[in-house]
Amino acid sequence: xxxxxxxxxxxxxxxxxxxxxxxxxxxxxxxxxxxxxxxxxxxxxxxxxxxxxxxxxxxxxxxxxxxxxxxxxxxxxxxxxxxxxxxxxxxxxxxxxxxxxxxxxxxxxxxxxxxxxxxxxxxxxxxxxxxxxxxxxxxxxxxxxxxxxxxxxxxxxxxxxxxxxxxxxxxxxxxxxxxxxxxxxxxxxxxxxxxxxxxxxxxxxxxxxxxxxxxxxxxxxxxxxxxxxxxxxxxxxxxxxxxxxxxxxxxxxxxxxxxxxxxxxxxxxxxxxxxxxxxxxxxxxxxxxxxxxxxxxxxxxxxxxxxxxxxxxxxxxxxxxxxxxxxxxxxxxxxxxxxxxxxxxxxxxxxxxxxxxxxxxxxxxxxxxxxxxxxxxxxxxxxxxxxxxxxxxxxxxxxxxxxxxxxxxxxxxxxxxxx
Amino acid sequence: xxxxxxxxxxxxxxxxxxxxxxxxxxxxxxxxxxxxxxxxxxxxxxxxxxxxxxxxxxxxxxxxxxxxxxxxxxxxxxxxxxxxxxxxxxxxxxxxxxxxxxxxxxxxxxxxxxxxxxxxxxxxxxxxxxxxxxxxxxxxxxxxxxxxxxxxxxxxxxxxxxxxxxxxxxxxxxxxxxxxxxxxxxxxxxxxxxxxxxxxxxxxxxxxxxxxxxxxxxxxxxxxxxxxxxxxxxxxxxxxxxxxxxxxxxxxxxxxxxxxxxxxxxxxxxxxxxxxxxxxxxxxxxxxxxxxxxxxxxxxxxxxxxxxxxxxxxxxxxxxxxxxxxxxxxxxxxxxxxxxxxxxxxxxxxxxxxxxxxxxxxxxxxxxxxxxxxxxxxxxxxxxxxxxxxxxxxxxxxxxxxxxxxxxxxxxxxxxxxx
Numbered sequence: 001x002x003x004x005x006x007x008x009x010x011x012x013x014x015x016x017x018x019x020x021x022x023x024x025x026x027x028x029x030x031x032x033x034x035x036x037x038x039x040x041x042x043x044x045x046x047x048x049x050x051x052x053x054x055x056x057x058x059x060x061x062x063x064x065x066x067x068x069x070x071x072x073x074x075x076x077x078x079x080x081x082x083x084x085x086x087x088x089x090x091x092x093x094x095x096x097x098x099x100x101x102x103x104x105x106x107x108x109x110x111x112x113x114x115x116x117x118x119x120x121x122x123x124x125x126x127x128x129x130x131x132x133x134x135x136x137x138x139x140x141x142x143x144x145x146x147x148x149x150x151x152x153x154x155x156x157x158x159x160x161x162x163x164x165x166x167x168x169x170x171x172x173x174x175x176x177x178x179x180x181x182x183x184x185x186x187x188x189x190x191x192x193x194x195x196x197x198x199x200x201x202x203x204x205x206x207x208x209x210x211x212x213x214x215x216x217x218x219x220x221x222x223x224x225x226x227x228x229x230x231x232x233x234x235x236x237x238x239x240x241x242x243x244x245x246x247x248x249x250x251x252x253x254x255x256x257x258x259x260x261x262x263x264x265x266x267x268x269x270x271x272x273x274x275x276x277x278x279x280x281x282x283x284x285x286x287x288x289x290x291x292x293x294x295x296x297x298x299x300x301x302x303x304x305x306x307x308x309x310x311x312x313x314x315x316x317x318x319x320x321x322x323x324x325x326x327x328x329x330x331x332x333x334x335x336x337x338x339x340x341x342x343x344x345x346x347x348x349x350x351x352x353x354x355x356x357x358x359x360x361x362x363x364x365x366x367x368x369x370x371x372x373x374x375x376x377x378x379x380x381x382x383x384x385x386x387x388x389x390x391x392x393x394x395x396x397x398x399x400x401x402x403x404x405x406x407x408x409x410x411x412x413x414x415x416x417x418x419x
Numbered sequence: 420x421x422x423x424x425x426x427x428x429x430x431x432x433x434x435x436x437x438x439x440x441x442x443x444x445x446x447x448x449x450x451x452x453x454x455x456x457x458x459x460x461x462x463x464x465x466x467x468x469x470x471x472x473x474x475x476x477x478x479x480x481x482x483x484x485x486x487x488x489x490x491x492x493x494x495x496x497x498x499x500x501x502x503x504x505x506x507x508x509x510x511x512x513x514x515x516x517x518x519x520x521x522x523x524x525x526x527x528x529x530x531x532x533x534x535x536x537x538x539x540x541x542x543x544x545x546x547x548x549x550x551x552x553x554x555x556x557x558x559x560x561x562x563x564x565x566x567x568x569x570x571x572x573x574x575x576x577x578x579x580x581x582x583x584x585x586x587x588x589x590x591x592x593x594x595x596x597x598x599x600x601x602x603x604x605x606x607x608x609x610x611x612x613x614x615x616x617x618x619x620x621x622x623x624x625x626x627x628x629x630x631x632x633x634x635x636x637x638x639x640x641x642x643x644x645x646x647x648x649x650x651x652x653x654x655x656x657x658x659x660x661x662x663x664x665x666x667x668x669x670x671x672x673x674x675x676x677x678x679x680x681x682x683x684x685x686x687x688x689x690x691x692x693x694x695x696x697x698x699x700x701x702x703x704x705x706x707x708x709x710x711x712x713x714x715x716x717x718x719x720x721x722x723x724x725x726x727x728x729x730x731x732x733x734x735x736x737x738x739x740x741x742x743x744x745x746x747x748x749x750x751x752x753x754x755x756x757x758x759x760x761x762x763x764x765x766x767x768x769x770x771x772x773x774x775x776x777x778x779x780x781x782x783x784x785x786x787x788x789x790x791x792x793x794x795x796x797x798x799x800x801x802x803x804x805x806x807x808x809x810x811x812x813x814x815x816x817x818x819x820x821x822x823x824x825x826x827x828x829x830x831x832x833x834x835x836x837x838x
Contacts, residue, residue, distance in 0.1 A: 016604045048609055085603040092608070176832055177736045184504040184835060185435045185733040189511070190467055195729070217830055309725040310614070314604040317596045318736055320831065401831035410636055412739065412820035413595055416603060 004145060005039055006118030008335070010061075011046035011053060012153075013124035013131065014092065016085035017167030018174075018316040019327040020153045023123050024087060025077040026331025027151070028065050032072040039339045040119060045419065049091035050122075050131055053111060059088070059419060076417070081324055082407055083416040084316035095131050098138040105138040118146050119338050123331070125154030125165070126372060129346055133371035136344035147338040150346035150367060151330055155313045157206035160375045161365035162348035166330050167313075169323025169400035172210035174315035175199060175308065176401060179211045182306065183220035183252045192249045193302040194241060194295050197222070198268075198288035200312055202258040205229050205377045207312065209389045209397065211254035216394040223251045228258035229377045230386035232267055237291070238298050240387050245299075257287050267291065317414050321403025326360060333362035346370050358399035423564060424458055425537030427754070429480075430465035430472060431572075432543035432550065433511065435504035436586030437593075437735040438746040439572045442542050443506060444496040445750025446570070447484050451491040458758045459538060464838065468510035469541075469550055472530060478507070478838060495836070500743055501826055502835040503735035514550050517557040524557045537565050538757050542750070544573030544584070545791060548765055552790035555763035566757040569765035569786060570749055574732045576625035579794040580784035581767035583819055585749050586732075588742025591629035592820035593734035594618060594727065598630045601725065602639035602671045611668045612721040613660060613714050616641070617687075617707035619731055621677040624648050624796045626731065628808045628816065630673035635813040642670045647677035648796045649805035651686055656710070657717050659806050664718075676706050686710065736833050740822025745779060752781035765789050777818035 010027050012020055024045075030036055031043040043061045046053035065080075067073050080087060096104050112120075122132050132150035139146050152159050157168035179197065186195045199208040205227025215221035223244050226232060244251050259267045268287035288305035296303045326349060334347045348365035351358070381393035408415045429446045431439055443464075449455055450462040462480045465472035484499075486492050499506060515523050531539075541551050551569035558565050571578050576587035598616065605614045618627040624646025634640035642663050645651060663670050678686045687706035707724035715722045745768060753766045767784035770777070800812035827834045 012607075016607050048607075051609075083603065084600045086607045089609070090607040173831055178730050178734070180832060180835065181503045181733040181735060182729055184502065185729050188431075188435050188467075188505045188509040190470075190508070214832060217832055219832060219835060304729070306728045306730070307726060308730070310601050310604050310723070311597050311725065311727070311730070314600040315597070316600060398830060403831070404826075404828060407823075409823060411817060412592055412822070413599060413633060413636055413638060416599065416638060 006116045007042040008040045008119035009044040009117045010121040011049040012086035012088045013049040013128035018084045018170035019167040021087045022081040022324045022327035023331040025081045026328035029072045030332035030335035045088045048089040051091035051093045079417045084314040087419045095134045120148045123151040129371040133367045147343040149334045149338045151334045158204035158374045160373045161370045163351040166327035169320035173320040173401035174318040175210045176213035180214040180220045186250045194251045196253045196288045196305045198307045201256045205256045208256040222254040224387045225254045228256045231262045232259040320401045321405045425535045426461040427459045427538035428463045428536045429540040430468045431505035431507045432468040432547035437503045437589035438586040440506045441500040441743045441746035442750040444500045445747035448491045449751035449754035464507045467508040470510035470512045498836045503733040506838045514553045539567045542570040548790040552786045566762040568753045568757045570753045577623035577793045579792045580789040582770040585746035588739035588819035592739040593737040594629045595632035599633040599639045605669045613670045614723045615672045615707040617726040620675045624675045627675040641673040643672045643806045645674045647675045650681045651678040739820045740824045
């Protein structure tokens with residue numbers, strides 16, 4: 001393999017997570033190592049992903065993160081790692097097909113050439129891997145030597161080709177932590193009440209499954225968990241609640257935002273109530289809100305809905321040390337793999353046989369097997385009645401939330417950084 | 420003062436907090452101390468407050484929290500302190516007026532006599548202090564020697580007679596932590612967007628004010644903060660947004676659930692949209708949701724609403740060490756004061772002159788000055804345009820969120836306990 005010498009550029013794309021900056025820190029750490037220095041001459045960050053890069057908005061990360069001796073400033077990298085959301089900014093740009101719009105890619109290559117960029121690292125989820133795939137495909141067919149490597153990131157954990165995705169563990173830990181707090185909160189009164197908690201994950205139920213984690217540790221867990229992988233039936237839902245009320249007055253239920261009826265419509269589409277606003281637009285009440293109304297009508301009891309919303313994807317104050325460490329390691333692995341010649345791939349986390357406890361390694365996974373595909377919760381992780389997850393599911397999830405980082409605080413609040 | 424010898428009973432009442440169990444731990448610690456042992460012969464916990472006590476549902480806390488040598492089991496008290504919500508359960512019972520319903524209080528006294536209860540500790544907020552006031556009033560006029568002491572607790576921080584209330588600091592720290600995460604989350608894209616975060620506090624804006632705390636530390640803070648203490652004007656709100664959009668594309672706004680229009684109606688009452696459900700019931704969309712719809716119509720940009728909901732009052736995983744310590748100290752102070760003769764009072768936190776830094780002491784405050792009254796955010800803590808809080812407000816709040824407890828974890832989740 002020829003040694004490729006030139007600049008590298010790194011970008012962040014898609015939704016924010018609590019760990020995406022740990023991956024950026026991993027890229028920076030590795031790019032500024034002595035070994036990489038022979039190949040990577042400079043490291044640029046794209047602002048707002050490929051979109052900002054096209055507009056020439058880049059930042060020289062060496063100016064921010066390099067010590068005088070050329071090594072990476074570990075103190076700054078630690079603050080970066082505990083900063084939620086994408087420090088470089090993000091975008092949701094879908095690239096055209098290289099076969100349809102060569103001009104677009106020519107423009108991109110021109111930008112790369114301008115800064116002698118030979119390494120392209122893109123941290124993101126399914127859509128971002130589509131960018132990696134298209135760019136790799138174009139590069140392979142044209143005379144511009146550059147290595148293009150995707151670095152996985154998604155709270156949804158729906159990226160194929162990897163055991164799990166960086167960013168997911170932090171979100172799962174926060175959701176599990178909040179759930180056991182919410183279940184305790186709801187248990188203080190004796191009046192019959194149902195609390196419905198809506199969790200992100202439009203098509204894959206991994207985050208919602210995490211709500212059940214306290215169960216395997218003997219903690220306070222939700223009574224039912226409904227994933228988008230199963231068809232949702234209002235009648236079965238009512239039956240579950242009715243049966244549970246026989247045993248206790250306070251029920252807590254976790255639902256994915258993406259649960260759907262047998263006819264394919266989302267529960268949260270508001271068809272249940274038929275409510276429209278003054279302009280005649282259908283009122284998009286949200287999944288938990290729709291279920292709140294339905295349960296209120298059916299049971300006449302106190303019902304509350306809680307939407308974890310944005311907080312679940314950026315809760316760096318409740319990060320998983322395992323996830324942060326793996327996110328950084330995936331970033332470093334990407335740089336190392338690219339230097340050794342890898343391109344057109346994503347770094348995948350491979351879980352070793354757990355006979356000797358949990359451990360992972362990092363491999364490259366061909367990007368064509370990943371882009372635009374989704375990994376859903378498999379059948380064996382969902383109970384027969386489709387109203388909870390199995391212990392096997394929780395055993396898969398549990399290692400991902402292990403450990404708490406030593407967060408640096410300033411007068412009571414975690415310290416974050418802007419780039 | 421006569422030495423009063425007998426059993427003590429402690430209850431929790433009103434809404435859950437992340438620190439109410441720390442106060443319970445303080446009561447237990449102090450009641451089981453050698454000094455108290457001469458007066459307090461036993462310590463009972465009421466299940467579900469005064470309501471459960473009336474049904475005879477009590478628990479002997481000595482059986483759970485005493486070591487063999489009679490001292491308190493500190494390990495268990497630590498787990499109790501980091502457990503959110505009310506470990507003894509809670510209730511929302513309003514006692515009748517002693518002058519109107521003597522029979523009710525006679526029944527209560529009978530229960531006290533049955534267990535030789537001579538000390539009554541009640542941990543709660545405004546409504547719970549009403550219970551303390553009524554019970555004290557009845558006792559004072561009848562021949563049953565018992566000392567009745569209220570221990571403050573409310574995330575709303577609206578209890579009069581105390582500088583601040585136990586439980587508030589934890590909620591404030593969580594809200595401030597989440598706000599700086601949400602602001603970072605919302606800043607990753609370049610498209611114009613407004614995110615509206617709804618925070619608890621129907622009549623007092625202390626919690627919503629806490630959302631601005633990151634500002635005083637140079638962190639990411641919301642652009643605007645609207646409290647229920649000021650009249651809310653949709654036009655002024657739109658003007659604020661319009662002016663802010665001139666400077667940046669991403670706006671984050673914190674609003675109290677209790678903001679009201681000049682005519683006194685709550686913004687969240689849904690009058691804005693006139694939306695009704697299929698049964699003709701007015702749709703209670705919530706404050707943030709109502710504003711989301713209004714901003715969408717006015718500006719046509721991306722708008723999101725986030726309701727922190729239950730999570731803000733039970734987030735023990737993000738507790739303030741200062742609040743936990745003060746909550747426990749207030750519990751201990753209550754026991755000590757009662758032994759020395761105090762009754763018909765609440766323990767108040769008194770903040771010393773801050774010339775030498777933040778410090779507090781604990782005093783008794785007459786219950787008649789507290790019950791059924793509310794302490795609101797004063798004018799000097801609100802900016803002139805009523806769209807944010809002043810630095811003086813943040814300086815008042817900042818000491819209350821200081822420090823992080825060493826939480827005991829089991830495989831990635833905080834350990835909680837049930838009683």
